[in-house]
Structure formats: structure tokens, C-alpha cells
Amino acid sequence: MAKPGLDGHWRGIIVVSQALRDAGMEVIYGGNMTPAEIAEAAMQEDVDVVGLSILAPGYMKLVAETIEELKKRGKGDVLLLVGGTIFEEDIPTLKEMGVAEVFRPGTPLEDIVQFVRKHTPAGSSHP
């Protein structure tokens, strides 16, 4: 779970990380990192899921860079999730880029947990 770029609002990433932990998943909290750092950590830790939390409008570029960096390291197939203040009209584009799902503010935490469970190999969720 990471925040690409410099936006420092951490409330979302903290509560979602905890909800996933409470659901029995192993969560690595990266905090603020560059896209390259995120991809590096994803590769080192061999994760199944990468969650990005962004509460700033420059997310398109940051998500695109993260995807590129993940692909460079052979992690282009992780389940990529994005949360934060994402404009609804951008969601289709993000999905075309490879984002599996976008979770905007107000999403019940349980929905996120269920989504991860559903889309990762059972019993080995390692986001």
C-alpha cells in the first residue's frame, strides 16, 4: 500500500491497510514513495496486490508511471487498486490502463476487502 508522489494525506491508506490486515492479509505499508520505489518494493516483496492512495489531482501521471515501473520489473500482472479523490469520469481510462478497481471516498471498507479476496488466489493474499 503506497502513496505515489508527494500528497501526504494518509488517513485513507492507514484505514484501508488496517482493514486488509484485519481480514488476515499481509500488508506492507510503503507510505509515500516514487513510482519506481513502489515497483521495486512490489518486486522485492513479491506482492499480489498494489494499492495506491492519491488525494491530489495529478493521479493519471502517477498511476501511469507506476504501471510502467511495475511492468519493467515483471510485476505488470499485480492486482492494481487505486483509491482517493479520483474523478468519476477518469475511471474508465484508469481501467483501460490496467487499474483493476478504483475506490473513491465513502466506499465501505468491507467492499474493498471483498474485492481483494475475490481477485487474488485464496489464502495467499499478500498486498
Added chain:
Amino acid sequence: MKEIKEVFLSGSGIPIKRVYTPEDIADIDYKRDIGLPGEPPFTRGIYPNMYRGKLWTIRRFSGFGTPEETNQLYRKEYELGQTGFSIAFDAPTEAGLDSDDPRAGADVGATGVPVDSLLDMEIMFDGLPIDKVATAIISQPMISGPMTAMYFVMAEKRGLDIKELDGTTQNDITTALGCLYLADQIPPREQMRLCIDFIEWCEEIAPKWHPVSFDSYNYREQGIDAVQELGLLLATAIAYIEEEKKRGRVPLDKFIRPFTFNMGCHNDFFEEIAKFRAARRMWYKIARERYGTEDPKCWQFRFHAQSSGCTHTTQEPLNNLIRIAYQVLACALGGAQSVHANGYDEGLCLPTEQGMLLSIRTEQILQYETNIINTVDPLGGSYYVEWLTSEVERRTWEYIRQIEDMGGIVAALESGWVHRQFMEAMLEHERKIASGETVVVGVNKFKLEEEPYKVPIFRPNPKAAEIQVEKIRRLRRERDNDQVARALKKLKEVTLSGENVMPAVMEAVRAYATVGEICNVWREIYGLWRYPVGA
């Protein structure tokens, strides 16, 4: 009698009775505990006539894109009737990074205005009456010195007398190190040094300026309650005073006099009002009884308040207009000196023009149409409000004691205690949302399948980074780089020697050193702090 809930609690968990009577406030003495407005203990207001004498300032925290665009925004806000400016810096600037830092990229101008040097400050305030309208520089400790220096040098260049300049610099350590991640921060004790250096220097050269505005708005955004918010706020102010006491360079009366505060205004209408009233009474006790100040200006809890962003939803954004209206009403009934009403689109984006207009109108309608300003502290004497004010006060003293017992706010930040308080609160809030114990209309109750309407959204200029990078590169080519180098060398010397850093910061700013270059001097000496969050 059967009621819709088993127990009725305030936002901070205080059990509230069905009805309050004179018996509930029998221990409260009017003269000792409430008093007249403008007189100790200031419960009813810091001035005798409050809004009858001067309406609260309409001051929106704003900025985006480039300094040029923000200048246009500020001109617009001023035309619409805003009476104070408040600078929202972008994430790189707030962290003390330049727009051409490799990490800045997509964040330049995205959530605030980039200010790399004096040049940008000058552009941002071009044509604006800074001698008539006060500006709040919402900056964290590392950039408070450089940003304020830029503002002062800009004012000087316009022929203004710094000694007459009115405005505020936030300079709050708990916000910077407890409330959000800022890149490349120096550790708490070293930041405190910068905070106090700045205050001491500012009081000398700009006596009308407020060199600190303790900012519990941001603490509250972490999910804590009114008691925790007020407790952390006063504990932070106490820490600054204790620091100056240790230094012994400035008499406490002079040190404390220009302090201001910046609070949130959350959902529990009456509790927020009680919080503001309790704050005034408590500050009086701290400034006068605890620290022995004699100047009555030291005893006045001067504050700005902002509608709490964390209560605004992404779903059904127009509902936020209602939330904000109630919150701003509470700010006014609570006696704030300056108020920011958020844009209703807070849960979606930076304010659109429509959001900006409505937030200014929200305050103007309150000021001019409702007559609430006709009398001071209209809720004074209410059995409920007086009881609640005293109860919030009592609980807040206990919270402050906890913080003092662990060595004060700096120790509490270093150890991660503050962060754990915040994290517990955030998680508790989510638990209550999931269970329905906390209701958010349109989100976990009365939720519609489809969003019933669309609202316009605001996207800042995607070219902001490009523009700023080009500008800063040109600046670095055109300025006198020898002068900059000398100034930064001097800054390093005084930082190491323990002298006040500000005169050297001023010289660096005059030479058009960038905020990143100035902050890097401190980073090289003090190293970077790791936030105790997450792993």
C-alpha cells in the same frame, strides 16, 4: 420514556441529558467563569463588542496551478468580498522542495500554489492591497521562515513598512510532523528551534505580524474529537512557551502576545461552540495564571476556524453546502475572528468557481442576513451550553495533563504517541461508520443507488510543473549565484552556531535563493526524520 437511542452522546463521547436546568450550572459563577466579553476569563468573546465592532474576516485558504493563476484567483476572491488572504501551498513547496525536484512532478500546483522563490511571491501578490488586507501564510516550520521572509521582502520592495504589516504565519510543528506526510523533514527538536527562532525574530521586526497560528484544524482532520483537538492545540502552544522559557531570550509577555490559533469546526453543533468558549477560558488561565503574563493581549484566544473537511462527502456533494453552513454558524456563535467555509466540492476536487463563490456567500449571508451578529455570545447563559463548555474544559485539562506527563508535545511526537492517537481515532471512526453508529447522510444512511446529479469539477493546470520548472531554471541562470552561495554559507554558519537563523534566511531570500536550497542547508546539518506511521 422511550427514546430513539439508548444514550445520547456528544461527538467526543460526553453523555448528554434530556434537558438542562439552572441546577446543572449551579457551580458556575458568572463573574469567575463566564464574565463579560472582552474581560477575563473571556468565555463570551475576546472583544467587548465582537461582530458589532468588526465582522469576522472571510478568509479562504486557497491557491493552485501557478503563482500567476493564483494571483488571478486572489483578485477574484477580493472582488467577491473576501476580506483576508490565506495561502495554500502545493505539496512540494509545503515540504520545502523546489518545483524541479525529481519527485515534485505531478504534484506541482496540484493541491496548492508552488512558490519556489521571492519571484513567485511577487507574482502571486501583484496588484493586491497587502497593506490593507492581511495574509495568512499557511506554512510548516521548515518553510515558515523562507516564505514569510519572501512576503516581507516583497512588501519592503513596494515601499511598505514591515512594522505596520498585518498577517499570520502558521509555523505549527504538530501539523507538520503529526498530521500528514511531508517529504524530507528535519526531526522535531530541530524543527522547534526553527519555530522559535522565527517567532523571536518576527516579533522584533514585525510586531503586528502573528508569527504562529497553532493549527488544530489539521489535528482534527485525523479523526480525533473536540477534547483531543483542544488538548493538543493548547499543549502545542504550551510547548512553544516552555521552549522560550528555556531560552530566556524574550520576555514571555512579548513572546505570547501575537499568538493566534486555527481550529476546525466539526459536526456536533453545540459541542463545537462549547469547545471555542472553553478554549478562550482555558487560554486565559494558561497565559495569565500559569505563565504570569500581564498584557491582556496575551490572554486573548484569537482564532480562525474552518469547516471540517473530513465531514464533507464525495457522494451528493451539494449536501456539503448544508454541512458547511451549520459549521460556519457554529464558528460565528463560537466567536471566531476569521472563518473559512470550504467549497461544497471539497470531497471531489479543489473548489470550482461555483464552490468558491458559494463559500464566500455562505459567510456573507450569515453576516448580513441572519442578525446573529446583533449581540455578543447569544448562547451565553444557556444551561446546556454553559454546562457543556465547562465539561469540555474539564476533560481537556485531563488530556493536556496526559501530554505533559509524557514530556510535552515534542516528546509525544517523537515517540509516535500523537500518531497513535490519530490512528486509533481514524480506525474507531471507520468502525462506527461500518456499524452505523456514526451516520453520514447519503453515505451509510439514506444512500442512493446512483448519484442523483453531477457537479462541475475543477482540474488544475496540468502544465503547472512545466511552467515552474522553466521559470526556476531561468531564475537560477539569471540571479547572482555568488550572492546566493554566500547567503547559504552564512545560513549554514548561524544554524550551526545556534544564532537566530532568520537574518540569514532574509539575505538568502533577497538573493533569490529557492525554498529547496534554503531547506537543504538544514537537512544537511540535521538529517531527515522518519514519521512513526505505518509499518
